[in-house]
Amino acid sequence: MAKSADKVNDTTVDDNKIVYVNPNNAEPEAPAEQGHELPPEVAGVLNDPISIEKITVTDFTSLATSTKIIMNIPADKPRKHTYFRVHPDPGMQIDTYILENPEDKEKPYLVAPALRADLFSEILLVRFYTTIDRQGKIGLLKVRLPGDDGRWYSSHQERDLAANIAMGSWIRLVWNSGSYEILKAGGDLGDPVWPNMTLHQLINIVFRDRYITNIDHPMIRALRGLE
Numbered sequence: 351m352a353k354s355a356d357k358v359n360d361t362t363v364d365d366n367k368i369v370y371v372n373p374n375n376a377e378p379e380a381p382a383e384q385g386h387e388l389p390p391e392v393a394g395v396l397n398d399p400i401s402i403e404k405i406t407v408t409d410f411t412s413l414a415t416s417t418k419i420i421m422n423i424p425a426d427k428p429r430k431h432t433y434f435r436v437h438p439d440p441g442m443q444i445d446t447y448i449l450e451n452p453e454d455k456e457k458p459y460l461v462a463p464a465l466r467a468d469l470f471s472e473i474l475l476v477r478f479y480t481t482i483d484r485q486g487k488i489g490l491l492k493v494r495l496p497g498d499d500g501r502w503y504s505s506h507q508e509r510d511l512a513a514n515i516a517m518g519s520w521i522r523l524v525w526n527s528g529s530y531e532i533l534k535a536g537g538d539l540g541d542p543v544w545p546n547m548t549l550h551q552l553i554n555i556v557f558r559d560r561y562i563t564n565i566d567h568p569m570i571r572a573l574r575g576l577e
Contacts, residue, residue: 423556424456425490428481430524433535435542436516437480442549447473459569460557468565472573479513480552482542490556505530
């Protein structure tokens, strides 16, 4: 079949196809290479001065060996489901006077020696034993000591007995029907790992905001109905 062709504005038309003709009879230009230039907003992010070498973690122990700062230490007794030990060093226990906190029994107030005579009818003589649980949490076990007549409160005598047992064994202290049960752990739980802390440091943490040194302290004024 004969072909007819006409040229219209650099376009050759025949019966079977349309062919676009370069007006300058030059070779078609190669397409521009893609991906060498990034949009400004992307280039700005990639040029941010964050060093991959500096942020890559290679030492997974550096944080684990950091020193933990202990700030919250209860000062009553461990919870009933908690196994605990008592520090065997007599230097980690103290006899002193406190004022009970009516809002939180784990947060009693320490009373300065100069105020003890004025507050004698309201303060208690107690012994604090240093305790530790299986998670390594430090606490104080509070035991109310006998008065001038030498008589114990039975529940606190039981606490004192428990403290002495806990110097060599993991125990739980459970209140049941008016008295404490002392429950020893059934297995070998190993030895406690005590923190490197003195009694002086411990007491200052526990009573850092609960040390009564002035008769006008809000707790004293509240007890006496002055506010």
